[in-house]
Amino acid sequence: MSTSEMELSDSGGPAALKGFVYQNFVAAYYVLRMLEDKSLLSVRCEVVDDVDAIYADRVEYIQVKTTDNDSKWTVTEFADADTKSVPPIKPQRKNQTVSKEDSILHKSILCDKGKRPSYFRIVTPRDVTDSLKYLKTSLNTRNEKAILKAPLLKRLETCIERNRPKKSTPFTSPNGNAIEYWLDHAVWEVIPLQEVLESRCTKLIRQAAQRKGIYLIENGAPERILCSLLNNLFIKGAASRVIKSIDDKSYLREDFIPWFEAEIEHYTNLSDEHVKIYTTDSTRLQAVLSTFFQDNNLYEEDKFDGSKECTGLKGEYHRRQYGYDLIARNLYKWFHEVLLLPNEIADNAPDKITDKFKLLTQRYQEKASFINNLVAKALLHSTIRTTYKAQPIAANLHIDDSNGTCFDNIHIVLNAHRPDNLLMGFSRLINIIDDSSLASIVSEFNALLESEAFSTQKEKVLIVVA
Known part of the structure; x- marks a missing residue:
């Protein structure tokens, strides 16, 4: 003006x-x-x-x-x-x-x-x-x-x-x-x-x-x-x-x-009375996986709409072997953020510590039978938390279709000036890395993007879970 x-x-x-x-x-x-x-x-x-x-x-x-x-x-x-x-x-x-x-x-x-x-x-x-x-x-x-x-x-x-x-x-x-x-x-x-x-x-x-x-x-x-x-x-x-x-x-x-x-x-x-749910201190945040490959131009020839990039993440690898103990210890540190709700993390009253520990143990035991899913969610959570400055809000996305489709790897990243980001996807753990396993995951991902439920289904319910 x-x-x-x-x-x-x-x-x-x-x-x-x-x-x-x-x-x-x-x-x-x-x-x-x-x-x-x-x-x-x-x-x-x-x-x-x-x-x-x-x-x-x-x-x-x-x-x-x-x-x-x-x-x-x-x-x-x-x-x-x-x-x-x-x-x-x-x-x-x-x-x-x-x-x-x-x-x-x-x-x-x-x-x-x-x-x-x-x-x-x-x-x-x-x-x-x-x-x-x-x-x-x-x-x-x-x-x-x-x-x-x-x-x-x-x-x-x-x-x-x-x-x-x-x-x-x-x-x-x-x-x-x-x-x-x-x-x-x-x-x-x-x-x-x-x-x-x-x-x-x-x-x-x-x-x-x-x-x-x-x-x-x-x-x-x-x-x-x-x-x-x-x-x-x-x-x-x-x-x-x-x-x-x-x-x-x-x-x-x-x-x-x-x-x-x-x-x-x-x-x-100034005071410990203010409760911060998740730390934003980069010196304390430690990603379980680290980036080894990133390409922002991979999809240019396919003329996709929007901004797309391909990022590869890996665990620590040294002297021809993976440091699985280190990966496991780092992964364990993220479980409380995946298994506890924000208000449960924020309630740090001394008399609630025992109850919170019991709750965390109980949920861990419930998830233990689905350890692959728990590990996949924790890996995704740590990756997003250490990649984006804003603290993500984890959620489930339920779609009212004949298959009862539910996406459990949904993250909302809040931005100060730009529109918020909605990150959607899935994680899979595979025992053998070969062309067949990778092709299966790519095929599943393509099916997700082309799904009628994903693109046109109007009855969607977003539930914040952590």
Whole structure:
């Protein structure tokens, strides 16, 4: 977006922000939503509206109003503009009363001046009267309340056009959109207390940390992270529109995600009370298998869609023999991650250690009769955990077909900015390595890719198992 979108004036916004703690919490909430919504690219403070949420396909202009009043918001309070007296123009003889076009509604419509489609949100602690309740309905379900649109549109148009010069064109945004466009793209959200916003923010912080395998205990760490974020947002919002750029007043997703990850890592290292499910320390992670072959161009001639590569993995081999003892010891270290659920690993209370050991032993004994499957899963788990920086989520994929197809080697790898990866496949242990064994595995893999159940079956259930 061009810098011309930002008003080059320091009146009102930045100075007033110093007293708008509630507005700062609204901005923080949208910044934290970038942790779970990859389409939310940046959040701007006091650039066009109070808060601008920039999505890949749209912009949401958020106006926060915290005026002191015991009554509910009315159409008049929301849409009526102040007036001014102007000298007469011939043949008129009296001063004329003219609209200043400065109501909350006027200001919101005027935000529509960027290249992306515009959406609008009004956030207030006070509720609205029945005449405005249509705006509280989600845009996805507006058709269910369509009967309420016409009377509200008429009242808003009356307010917006009141005291405007006669014979003038209807009031529109810089992009040429009128009041009906605003009504079809606007939502009114009532959040009665600042504490509600704070609770939403800390919940997003805890959930995002948990997705990284870190459980922040209720000892103030989420609140301290939020406090740091609020301070950063205050600085951005109070920055001068005249001498600062849009980027100076924005929190970009590509900058915020690393900042947030550093914050949770900092508080994790301060105390042992924060539980980290899987270690990410590369010095402690040891792959059972190592890469000996990798080719990214092997499938080019076949013109497959997407990115494909061939990777060969091997166990340690030294002086013409495999170090099976070393492989076995390394493999054993991964069994607890394969056999225990994340919440079981995270529950490290001293009184639960014995029960956890019994549970691990029990599951190991149950799997021992299927040792080939257990070893295959552990090898895959260790390979993915040491290949990808993000911690994988192991899962089973069940497909509702006549064969009861179930893929038990499914891994979801979470990415900060790019779409998450879904890794699918199977593992097989063979006693004799020859052309026949390898051909059988290749044939099985090709059958999997060409399977109708794999490509077209809609009834799929993904179950996270570890």
